[in-house]
Amino acid sequence: MEFLKDLTDIVTLLPRGGYIVQTAIGYIQFGSPPETIKDTMSLPLGVPQIYVLPKEFFNWSKGISVAEFEFPIYYNYFIKKRKTYLICYESEAKRFKQAFQESVFGPLHIDLHQDYDTAAGNMHVPDITKEMAYFRNNMQFSDLLAFGLFENDSFTIQGITIKRDSAGDFQVCEGERVIANVKGKVEYKPTYDIGERLPEPYKPPLFGVTCLGMSNGFDPYENTSGFIIWLNHSGIMVDPPVNSTEWLEDSNVNPKLIDSIILTHNHADHDAGTFQKILEEGKITIYATKTIMMSFLRKYASLTDLPVEYLMSLFEYQPVKIGKPVFIHGGRFEMFYTLHSIPAIGFKLNFQGKSFVYSSDHNADPALHKKLLDEKVITPERYQELRNFPWDSDVIYHEANIPPLHTPIQYMNTLPEELQKRIVIYHLAKKFFPPKNETHLTLAQFGIENTLYFNVATPTFDNAYQVLSILRHLDFFTDLPISKAQEFLSIVEEECFDKGDTIIREGTKGDKFYIIYSGNVSVKSEGIDTKKVYGSYDYFGEVALITEQQRTADVIAETDVIAYTIERDKFLSFIADTEFENTLRRLVTVRSAESWNILSNSPSFVFLTSYQKTWLESILVPIEYTDAGTLIYEGEELNELYIIRSGKVQVSKNETIIAVLKEGDVVGIIQNLHTGKPAAFTFSFTEPLKLYALRQDDVARFIAANPGVLMKMRYDFVNDADVSLS
Numbered sequence: 202m203e204f205l206k207d208l209t210d211i212v213t214l215l216p217r218g219g220y221i222v223q224t225a226i227g228y229i230q231f232g233s234p235p236e237t238i239k240d241t242m243s244l245p246l247g248v249p250q251i252y253v254l255p256k257e258f259f260n261w262s263k264g265i266s267v268a269e270f271e272f273p274i275y276y277n278y279f280i281k282k283r284k285t286y287l288i289c290y291e292s293e294a295k296r297f298k299q300a301f302q303e304s305v306f307g308p309l310h311i312d313l314h315q316d317y318d319t320a321a322g323n324m325h326v327p328d329i330t331k332e333m334a335y336f337r338n339n340m341q342f343s344d345l346l347a348f349g350l351f352e353n354d355s356f357t358i359q360g361i362t363i364k365r366d367s368a369g370d371f372q373v374c375e376g377e378r379v380i381a382n383v384k385g386k387v388e389y390k391p392t393y394d395i396g397e398r399l400p401e402p403y404k405p406p407l408f409g410v411t412c413l414g415m416s417n418g419f420d421p422y423e424n425t426s427g428f429i430i431w432l433n434h435s436g437i438m439v440d441p442p443v444n445s446t447e448w449l450e451d452s453n454v455n456p457k458l459i460d461s462i463i464l465t466h467n468h469a470d471h472d473a474g475t476f477q478k479i480l481e482e483g484k485i486t487i488y489a490t491k492t493i494m495m496s497f498l499r500k501y502a503s504l505t506d507l508p509v510e511y512l513m514s515l516f517e518y519q520p521v522k523i524g525k526p527v528f529i530h531g532g533r534f535e536m537f538y539t540l541h542s543i544p545a546i547g548f549k550l551n552f553q554g555k556s557f558v559y560s561s562d563h564n565a566d567p568a569l570h571k572k573l574l575d576e577k578v579i580t581p582e583r584y585q586e587l588r589n590f591p592w593d594s595d596v597i598y599h600e601a602n603i604p605p606l607h608t609p610i611q612y613m614n615t616l617p618e619e620l621q622k623r624i625v626i627y628h629l630a631k632k633f634f635p636p637k638n639e640t641h642l643t644l645a646q647f648g649i650e651n652t653l654y655f656n657v658a659t660p661t662f663d664n665a666y667q668v669l670s671i672l673r674h675l676d677f678f679t680d681l682p683i684s685k686a687q688e689f690l691s692i693v694e695e696e697c698f699d700k701g702d703t704i705i706r707e708g709t710k711g712d713k714f715y716i717i718y719s720g721n722v723s724v725k726s727e728g729i730d731t732k733k734v735y736g737s738y739d740y741f742g743e744v745a746l747i748t749e750q751q752r753t754a755d756v757i758a759e760t761d762v763i764a765y766t767i768e769r770d771k772f773l774s775f776i777a778d779t780e781f782e783n784t785l786r787r788l789v790t791v792r793s794a795e796s797w798n799i800l801s802n803s804p805s806f807v808f809l810t811s812y813q814k815t816w817l818e819s820i821l822v823p824i825e826y827t828d829a830g831t832l833i834y835e836g837e838e839l840n841e842l843y844i845i846r847s848g849k850v851q852v853s854k855n856e857t858i859i860a861v862l863k864e865g866d867v868v869g870i871i872q873n874l875h876t877g878k879p880a881a882f883t884f885s886f887t888e889p890l891k892l893y894a895l896r897q898d899d900v901a902r903f904i905a906a907n908p909g910v911l912m913k914m915r916y917d918f919v920n921d922a923d924v925s926l927s
């Protein structure tokens with residue numbers, strides 16, 4: 202990674218996003234995407250003490266908070282022994298304080314009984330509030346942070362005045378002199394290492410662990426900790442670090458292989474990448490206790506300024522109970538509360554005779570446990586629970602860092618040699634890990650090439666499980682009855698193709714339907730100006746089967762490919778009278794080079810995956826107008842959206858034209874259509890116009906399965922287009 206060693210301008214865009222302004226009183230930072238502290242630690246004046254909140258706390262196009270000040274505040278307090286100053290409006294201070302409360306001090310009110318399985322007998326429920334108070338050590342909010350509040354859009358600190366205009370942009374003045382103009386919109390640039398990129402797309406194992414990052418939020422040299430558990434060829438992210446999706450794609454790992462998250466707690470270096478995953482293709486499942494889940498939702502409700510209930514609709518939530526195992530992809534997970542400053546869980550996993558334990562953030566030092574017992578911070582039952590950590594597991598992923606919030610590496614290095622050999626240390630900077638000749642511990646190695654594989658027996662129905670995973674990932678098949686799943690198993694065949702093979706040749710007769718299990722294919726057809734690549738769980742070859750026409754494109758194996766195929770007559774029988782048949786019949790009438798190019802080049806849809814573009818193609822309805830007219834009137838109920846194929850559409854508010862939309866732009870606001878709100882603008886045209894219409898029911902089904910699209914278009918269209926509509 203490259204580091205920022207000095208500033209050459211008054212205003213500097215930080216490598217990860219946000220801006221630094223050099224002033225007579227030191228650096229002032231505007232906005233703070235995750236890990237920007239790693240950009241400022243090496244600067245001559247170090248980490249800033251003064252920060253300015255951006256107008257928008259959350260960047261929906263990236264799925265991250267751009268007001269992530271947790272670690273700069275920690276750094277200033279614990280390292281520099283000073284408080285941080287945060288400049289904003291009073292309403293913004295209230296929102297930030299709520300988010301900061303959840304991250305730093307934990308929930309205000311905790312009833313841990315809701316997280317325990319009452320049917321498991323006399324389980325001891327720890328008084329976690331006492332434990333949190335011990336770590337807090339009388340620290341108050343005012344010790345860490347002070348707010349500077351805008352009055353009349355201006356705030357002055359030590360002779361430096363910061364002004365914010367109605368668009369959210371800033372002006373910095375020394376006395377009467379303007380020294381800097383700073384954009385209010387904070388962008389984010391992912392910065393991370395990937396290790397080695399695999400030559401072929403990754404094929405998940407039966408049981409394995411891939412480290413996404415081995416260090417902590419203060420280490421500028423390494424990725425922040427997080428990992429993937431592979432079970433039954435599917436992935437479960439644990440505390441996904443920021444940039445996980447980009448990291449996977451750059452490492453040649455299809456993000457669709459990961460469908461779940463285990464969230465252990467809500468410190469920024471453990472939850473920052475969670476919404477990035479939520480906003481990807483499909484709807485993921487999150488596993489956490491109710492205490493941790495609600496804290497997470499309150500935190501991000503404050504950052505996004507959206508209701509908890511709405512955020513929860515973006516994913517599936519599976520509550521975890523202590524004392525009751527939860528089964529994910531065939532693995533048995535047993536959760537437990539760790540010893541930390543906010544509610545945090547670890548777990549033990551058993552799968553096919555092998556075991557793995559994850560400590561999460563935790564202090565395992567027995568000297569601390571005894572001290573807490575003697576001071577009556579914990580009960581004898583809690584003390585015994587802490588002493589009974591599952592050290593007998595085959596592999597132990599255990600954190601180590603600065604005490605008292607973490608386990609000291611010195612203690613881990615005193616454990617018996619046989620035990621050390623089963624321990625993988627994470628959350629620790631390399632420089633603090635003991636030399637090889639002084640330890641038997643292993644430091645976690647990030648990178649897909651360093652995946653830890655467990656030698657386990659293959660489950661009896663492994664092949665059927667893999668085949669049925671295809672149905673689970675195709676949204677059109679989610680409501681199929683068991684009988685259809687049985688039929689699918691009886692008609693599907695597995696075929697393998699080498700890199701460079703022509704799987705389908707244009708002009709030949711269509712005889713099979715293809716679903717990719719692993720690998721990538723490219724579709725080459727006349728008129729397509731954006732490369733069309735399909736990966737795991739994408740399908741192709743349906744047009745010729747439905748229309749009985751010849752193949753309309755070449756399909757080439759970009760990598761080695763494993764595909765599941767269904768012979769034509771069996772496929773048509775299988776989909777008869779299903780929603781998938783209706784979808785495909787609509788798709789073959791609309792799909793063209795034009796529809797693909799428009800969706801690929803439109804700024805509103807550029808983030809869509811190939812699968813999502815194909816789905817949208819299946820619900821597009823071509824419409825043409827030859828005369829002038831109005832598509833949508835301000836204040837009327839919306840029944841459909843439009844995508845411009847050719848021509849222009851004028852956007853007006855109160856009869857004043859404020860923008861002109863062109864090819865690829867969206868006419869209408871998807872949030873208004875989704876929520877039933879009336880149109881905010883009038884959209885009209887004065888010349889011939891070609892459109893694709895998207896009807897409300899079709900959009901609702903698409904959004905239900907891909908909630909991230911709604912949120913990303915909320916950012917791209919509403920915040921960018923509705924303000925300036927340019």
